[in-house]
Amino acid sequence: MPFEVLVALRFLREGRIQTLLILSGIGVGVGVIVFLSALIGGLQDSLIERTLGTQAHVVVRAPEDVVRPVSESSPGLAVAPRLERPAQRLRSIVGWAQTLDLVRSLPGVRAAAPTVAGAAFALRGLANRSVALRGVEPASFRNIIDMAPRLTAGEFRVDATNAVLGVELASDLGVSVGDKFRLETPAGRSDVFLVAGIFDVGNKDLNERWVFVSLRSAQTLLDLSGGISTIELKVEKIFDAERAAGEIAARTGLQADSWMKLNRQLLVGLRSQSASSWMIQFFVVVAVALGIASVLVVSVVQKSREIGILKAMGTRTIQVVRIFLVQGAVLGLAGSILGSGIGAALSYFFASLATNPDGSPTFPVNLSPVLFLGAAAVATLTGLLAAVAPAERAASLDPADVIRYG
Amino acid sequence: MAEPLVVLDGLTKSFGTEIVTEVLHGIDLEVLPAEFTALVGPSGSGKSTLLNLLGLLDRPTSGRIVLAGRDTTPLTDDERSAVRGRTLGFVFQFHHLLPEFTALENVMMPMLAARGREEKGMRERALSLLEEIGLADRASYRATKLSGGQQQRVAVARALVLEPPLVLADEPTGNLDTESGAQVFELLRRVSALHRTAFLVVTHDERIAARCDRVLTMVDGRIRSDVRNGRP
Ligand SMILES: Nc1ncnc2c1ncn2[C@@H]1O[C@H](COP(=O)(O)OP(=O)(O)OP(=O)(O)O)[C@@H](O)[C@H]1O
Numbered sequence: 001m002p003f004e005v006l007v008a009l010r011f012l013r014e015g016r017i018q019t020l021l022i023l024s025g026i027g028v029g030v031g032v033i034v035f036l037s038a039l040i041g042g043l044q045d046s047l048i049e050r051t052l053g054t055q056a057h058v059v060v061r062a063p064e065d066v067v068r069p070v071s072e073s074s075p076g077l078a079v080a081p082r083l084e085r086p087a088q089r090l091r092s093i094v095g096w097a098q099t100l101d102l103v104r105s106l107p108g109v110r111a112a113a114p115t116v117a118g119a120a121f122a123l124r125g126l127a128n129r130s131v132a133l134r135g136v137e138p139a140s141f142r143n144i145i146d147m148a149p150r151l152t153a154g155e156f157r158v159d160a161t162n163a164v165l166g167v168e169l170a171s172d173l174g175v176s177v178g179d180k181f182r183l184e185t186p187a188g189r190s191d192v193f194l195v196a197g198i199f200d201v202g203n204k205d206l207n208e209r210w211v212f213v214s215l216r217s218a219q220t221l222l223d224l225s226g227g228i229s230t231i232e233l234k235v236e237k238i239f240d241a242e243r244a245a246g247e248i249a250a251r252t253g254l255q256a257d258s259w260m261k262l263n264r265q266l267l268v269g270l271r272s273q274s275a276s277s278w279m280i281q282f283f284v285v286v287a288v289a290l291g292i293a294s295v296l297v298v299s300v301v302q303k304s305r306e307i308g309i310l311k312a313m314g315t316r317t318i319q320v321v322r323i324f325l326v327q328g329a330v331l332g333l334a335g336s337i338l339g340s341g342i343g344a345a346l347s348y349f350f351a352s353l354a355t356n357p358d359g360s361p362t363f364p365v366n367l368s369p370v371l372f373l374g375a376a377a378v379a380t381l382t383g384l385l386a387a388v389a390p391a392e393r394a395a396s397l398d399p400a401d402v403i404r405y406g
Numbered sequence: 407m408a409e410p411l412v413v414l415d416g417l418t419k420s421f422g423t424e425i426v427t428e429v430l431h432g433i434d435l436e437v438l439p440a441e442f443t444a445l446v447g448p449s450g451s452g453k454s455t456l457l458n459l460l461g462l463l464d465r466p467t468s469g470r471i472v473l474a475g476r477d478t479t480p481l482t483d484d485e486r487s488a489v490r491g492r493t494l495g496f497v498f499q500f501h502h503l504l505p506e507f508t509a510l511e512n513v514m515m516p517m518l519a520a521r522g523r524e525e526k527g528m529r530e531r532a533l534s535l536l537e538e539i540g541l542a543d544r545a546s547y548r549a550t551k552l553s554g555g556q557q558q559r560v561a562v563a564r565a566l567v568l569e570p571p572l573v574l575a576d577e578p579t580g581n582l583d584t585e586s587g588a589q590v591f592e593l594l595r596r597v598s599a600l601h602r603t604a605f606l607v608v609t610h611d612e613r614i615a616a617r618c619d620r621v622l623t624m625v626d627g628r629i630r631s632d633v634r635n636g637r638p
């Protein structure tokens with residue numbers, strides 16, 4: 001064992017109470033960091049996952065109709081140009097089959113599905129509900145949003161006669177699996193479907209509004225024969241969605257919106273949550289550093305006799321510096337191991353406080369090895385840096401003073 | 407006559423910045439190898455100051471210190487540490503052992519500091535020195551668990567472990583009762599003869615001084631007398 005490490009460890013060991021106190025301090029600090037990171041990380045992961053569970057990563061649709069001045073401007077006559085947005089009607093993506101192939105071939109795109117989306121009414125007896133019609137191919141749509149595990153009754157079967165709707169809508173209409181209901185579009189087309197399945201996506205609004213039918217039925221109802229209104233896709237890495245959307249828009253001239261754009265509020269929220277958690281962690285690190293530094297400063301004073309003896313024996317200045325740097329680093333490292341334990345325990349305790357009916361935690365915590373290694377690295381480095389000033393103080397001690405005054 | 411181990415040449419030392427007091431006024435001195443010298447004098451005459459300069463723990467205001475043929479004046483602090491480790495051993499009045507370590511570890515410490523880590527043979531060498539001072543059975547005792555006399559004997563072993571040609575001892579028996587003091591002094595004489603180590607021992611004890619090869623008397627920052635007993 002190097003001389004400096006030997007002396008450093010012995011100094012720490014002899015410091016007993018002092019060493020134990022500062023170790024607990026570092027441990028609590030690192031524990032807070034680990035716990036906060038795990039909690040915020042887990043919370044954010046689960047929020048994003050929940051959001052993306054019912055959304056495509058990127059939605060591609062035909063561009064909106066362009067806005068043009070209504071009145072023609074004639075020379076000599078100054079007329080304030082009046083801009084009037086034309087009513088947006090459902091537009092089909094031109095050459096969608098090729099577009100779909102192109103999108104699927106892009107790197108980073110995991111799956112793509114053609115869909116038709118439009119407004120309609122669901123009717124049964126006296127009940128009349130405004131719904132969002134979603135025409136899908138079950139095979140391709142399963143890779144965008146997997147509805148099968150979210151069904152509370154029946155199966156996800158959509159074809160010429162079968163449709164799938166949400167629990168809230170089903171109760172509004174008073175239907176259950178096997179019952180008939182009618183879908184009617186504002187343009188006046190209508191058809192009768194059998195309820196093949198009922199889903200619950202954990203969102204009342206979507207449970208009230210979504211009605212899944214086959215791509216062909218939707219095309220017929222919405223007057224888009226052979227066309228589709230949207231291509232929905234999933235990407236490999238969710239935070240690549242914005243980039244993928246940009247690339248698709250550039251290559252196809254279509255409008256492509258990522259989940260990040262459609263959920264800007266959520267992302268801003270998550271980001272400021274991250275920022276405040278970083279801020280807390282930063283101040284915890286500062287407090288830990290100050291704690292280590294002050295303990296070592298006191299220890300330099302306490303050990304000034306020993307330092308003088310070491311110097312009189314031929315110990316070089318740099319060796320004295322190292323003795324104290326090693327103490328700082330060892331405190332940081334040992335404290336972070338303790339803190340990882342505390343943080344993990346806190347996290348599991350917190351996760352066990354709030355559980356879903358199925359026993360899974362409401363607030364999942366994300367405890368990864370990277371988190372522990374990161375905490376250890378930060379704490380060790382903090383200890384090392386905090387030890388610099390005390391170490392220099394120790395190095396500048398004059399052995400003659402110490403020996404003179406005992 | 408043998409080459410002198412130490413040559414002091416016009417050494418002065420002043421303390422203070424605003425009120426400057428000169429404590430040593432031009433000391434000239436030579437110390438020969440294996441010589442056992444007592445340094446006596448009234449309190450405040452500058453004995454410890456001289457020893458600290460000689461031990462490279464402090465720098466002179468003017469004058470030169472030549473140790474083992476090497477002028478130490480132009481050396482940096484780290485070079486002085488290295489010279490100190492190689493050439494000098496210390497025994498202080500307050501038995502300055504490291505309380506965190508055992509007797510054996512304290513004796514090993516100068517070797518560890520010099521080599522950077524424990525090497526083969528270090529432990530054996532420290533043990534044989536402990537045997538020499540009669541404390542082999544206390545090797546694994548904490549320094550703080552030893553009596554004052556025992557601690558001082560361990561400090562002697564530590565001072566000798568790197569085989570320095572010169573050991574400086576500032577009132578090594580000053581803090582001990584008469585019997586342990588005599589014991590430590592006997593030890594110093596014995597190891598000096600055995601290892602051919604020069605000793606410069608500050609003492610207030612007339613009987614101790616009388617039994618040294620040479621007695622230097624300091625008064626008011628000057629060497630008043632320099633008497634060699636017996637040996638020329
Ligand atoms: N660091 C210092 N600053 C100022 N004055 C000092 C310092 N060290 C020593 N002195 C003064 O130098 C003079 C000599 O002191 P020194 O300790 O060398 O005496 P000494 O001969 O060892 O005395 P004693 O027998 O009491 O140990 C004293 O007057 C002391 O006050």
Ligand SMILES: [Mg+2]
Pocket residue numbers: 453454455
């Ligand atoms: Mg003195």
